[in-house]
Amino acid sequence: MSTADTPVQLQQLYQDIILDHYKHPRGSGLREPFDGESQQYNPACGDEIKLRVRLAGGKIADVSYEALGCSISQAAASVLHEQVIGAGVSDAMKMFDSFAELMASRGQLEPDEDALGDGIAFAGVSKYPARVKCALLGWAAFKAATVAALAADVKG
Amino acid sequence: MTSTGIGKTDQPQTPGSSMPLDTAAIRADFPILTRTVRDGKPLVYLDSGATSQRPHQVLDAERSFLEEHNAAVHRGAHQLAEEATDAYEAARERIASFVGVGADEVVFTKNATEAINLVAYSMSNATAVRDPAAAAFEVVPGDEIVITEAEHHANLVPWQELCARTGATLRWYGVTDDGRIDLDSLQLSPRTKLVAFTHQSNVTGAISPVNELVTRARQVGALVLLDACQSVPNAPVNFAELGVDFAVFSGHKMLGPSGIGVLYGRRELLEAMPPFLTGGSMIELVRMERTTYAPPPQRFEAGVPMTSQAVGLGAAVDYLCAVGMDRVAAHERTLTERTLAGLEAIAGVQIVGPTRMVNRGGTVAFTIDGVHPHDAGQVLDSLGIAVRVGHHCAWPLHRRLGIQASIRATFALYNTTAEVDQLLAGVRKAQRFFGVRGSAEVKQQVSTR
Numbered sequence: 001m002s003t004a005d006t007p008v009q010l011q012q013l014y015q016d017i018i019l020d021h022y023k024h025p026r027g028s029g030l031r032e033p034f035d036g037e038s039q040q041y042n043p044a045c046g047d048e049i050k051l052r053v054r055l056a057g058g059k060i061a062d063v064s065y066e067a068l069g070c071s072i073s074q075a076a077a078s079v080l081h082e083q084v085i086g087a088g089v090s091d092a093m094k095m096f097d098s099f100a101e102l103m104a105s106r107g108q109l110e111p112d113e114d115a116l117g118d119g120i121a122f123a124g125v126s127k128y129p130a131r132v133k134c135a136l137l138g139w140a141a142f143k144a145a146t147v148a149a150l151a152a153d154v155k156g
Numbered sequence: 157m158t159s160t161g162i163g164k165t166d167q168p169q170t171p172g173s174s175m176p177l178d179t180a181a182i183r184a185d186f187p188i189l190t191r192t193v194r195d196g197k198p199l200v201y202l203d204s205g206a207t208s209q210r211p212h213q214v215l216d217a218e219r220s221f222l223e224e225h226n227a228a229v230h231r232g233a234h235q236l237a238e239e240a241t242d243a244y245e246a247a248r249e250r251i252a253s254f255v256g257v258g259a260d261e262v263v264f265t266k267n268a269t270e271a272i273n274l275v276a277y278s279m280s281n282a283t284a285v286r287d288p289a290a291a292a293f294e295v296v297p298g299d300e301i302v303i304t305e306a307e308h309h310a311n312l313v314p315w316q317e318l319c320a321r322t323g324a325t326l327r328w329y330g331v332t333d334d335g336r337i338d339l340d341s342l343q344l345s346p347r348t349k350l351v352a353f354t355h356q357s358n359v360t361g362a363i364s365p366v367n368e369l370v371t372r373a374r375q376v377g378a379l380v381l382l383d384a385c386q387s388v389p390n391a392p393v394n395f396a397e398l399g400v401d402f403a404v405f406s407g408h409k410m411l412g413p414s415g416i417g418v419l420y421g422r423r424e425l426l427e428a429m430p431p432f433l434t435g436g437s438m439i440e441l442v443r444m445e446r447t448t449y450a451p452p453p454q455r456f457e458a459g460v461p462m463t464s465q466a467v468g469l470g471a472a473v474d475y476l477c478a479v480g481m482d483r484v485a486a487h488e489r490t491l492t493e494r495t496l497a498g499l500e501a502i503a504g505v506q507i508v509g510p511t512r513m514v515n516r517g518g519t520v521a522f523t524i525d526g527v528h529p530h531d532a533g534q535v536l537d538s539l540g541i542a543v544r545v546g547h548h549c550a551w552p553l554h555r556r557l558g559i560q561a562s563i564r565a566t567f568a569l570y571n572t573t574a575e576v577d578q579l580l581a582g583v584r585k586a587q588r589f590f591g592v593r594g595s596a597e598v599k600q601q602v603s604t605r
Contacts, residue, residue, distance in 0.1 A: 006589060010538040044546050045547065045560075045561045046547045046554060047560065047561070069528065070531050071530075072531075134530060
């Protein structure tokens with residue numbers, strides 16, 4: 001979809017992996033049952049995501065979501081879905097930290113594929129401070145929903 | 157101290173309104189327009205509705221004030237204090253005259269947002285203090301504040317908050333599908349205390365029916381506040397002729413500095429209105445027990461004010477006057493018509509707001525089917541084109557129009573038709589990049605230079 005006259009910066013930002021997840025989001029749609037839910041907004045552009053987490057035996061059993069937003073935010077939610085399902089809660093939170101660290105790097109950090117999987121495709125986003133929030137929207141919802149799920153687990 | 161010319165050309169000070177702008181000469185006055193962005197792309201700045209760029213005449217006026225005359229105004233008896241006060245008050249006079257009102261009716265604020273808050277908090281204060289002289293500003297439970305669904309958050313949230321503090325009810329005119337205020341959607345009542353609305357929408361560009369709204373407000377004895385942020389920079393505006401009670405605008409959207417805005421208030425209203433911020437400068441007599449206030453506008457300018465910014469805004473007004481606001485408006489109209497026609501010709505592009513130049517200013521918001529505004533803005537940015545993307549601080553309006561966000565191009569006197577064409581090519585480029593409809597119709601060579 002990119003052509004010869006496409007600026008190289010644009011190609012670096014919109015990696016094929018990102019565009020593929022954007023056009024074919026994995027695991028989208030809200031599902032039941034779930035243990036925790038979070039809704040997050042990007043006040044700059046009105047983008048929003050509602051995300052649910054289901055836990056089973058200390059692992060992330062499902063992440064379902066409904067996202068309205070740009071390619072970066074939608075693709076990030078899709079990649080997140082692929083990354084965290086099956087992971088233990090603490091490992092998933094480590095992934096969140098790695099991804100957040102990459103996003104804060106202003107393009108100065110070499111992304112770690114072992115830790116981030118397809119998430120490394122978002123390295124270019126970190127050069128655009130205005131878009132970092134887009135990439136983190138789904139992850140913020142994931143963290144909040146997981147915290148809510150753990151809290152419900154303790155209470156229940 | 158301030159130059160009133162427009163650069164190196166020998167243009168007459170009051171040129172005929174039919175004479176087209178010499179954009180090359182004007183652009184030479186704006187140093188930032190010569191820079192490149194994103195790896196050498198010439199800057200195409202189409203975001204003046206958010207903040208405009210400043211000509212060297214404005215930058216020079218600020219610098220020369222600070223280098224030669226700087227002092228705290230309205231205090232001190234030394235020569236610099238005198239000169240600084242004269243420069244500050246002379247700027248006020250020129251700015252007041254620019255919008256057709258008296259200098260004593262112009263209050264300097266930080267920006268338009270603060271100016272609206274000033275009125276809202278003064279109304280709160282009138283309500284709390286219950287001074288009979290300020291009864292016109294009291295707001296009690298059951299009273300109504302009326303706005304419109306088209307407002308910028310700056311002309312919405314302060315009124316929500318005023319209602320929350322006073323128990324008044326917030327009501328609003330709805331918006332038609334093409335983004336105009338729907339006059340049939342609301343009837344004012346005898347309890348309506350104030351009607352606040354935008355002069356020109358910062359999203360759709362729609363110009364509001366000010367006369368009709370003022371007439372309706374008068375019929376029920378309500379005050380009128382006009383948000384003129386998007387009109388004053390782009391066309392001749394006369395608040396006295398419009399007959400509004402209050403009006404606000406920001407310096408940074410009209411070639412002036414940030415940190416300076418204006419509240420216009422009709423003289424008799426400002427005289428009766430209690431202060432918002434209190435402290436130095438705004439007093440008449442201070443005793444330990446109580447204080448009386450200075451007359452307006454000083455009553456509303458507590459503390460040492462922003463001085464070089466006021467001087468800079470005065471220089472911006474001089475610059476705009478030297479060009480002629482009629483010519484600015486005509487120039488921006490040409491750019492807007494070209495943009496609207498060009499966008500309409502691209503399949504898959506939807507214009508948000510009126511598509512014809514009837515009661516419409518130079519703000520063009522649009523969406524591209526299948527391309528999120530953020531992504532479109534990123535493609536445009538990669539070509540050096542600066543536009544605004546998002547809801548432009550008008551979230552309820554976007555919700556009403558059934559969109560999450562939009563792409564917005566706004567113009568100033570320094571923009572050119574070539575830049576409009578670059579925008580249109582950039583929109584096609586965004587469609588191509590994201591592989592959506594309309595891409596097959598691209599015939600035009602996309603310039604990435």
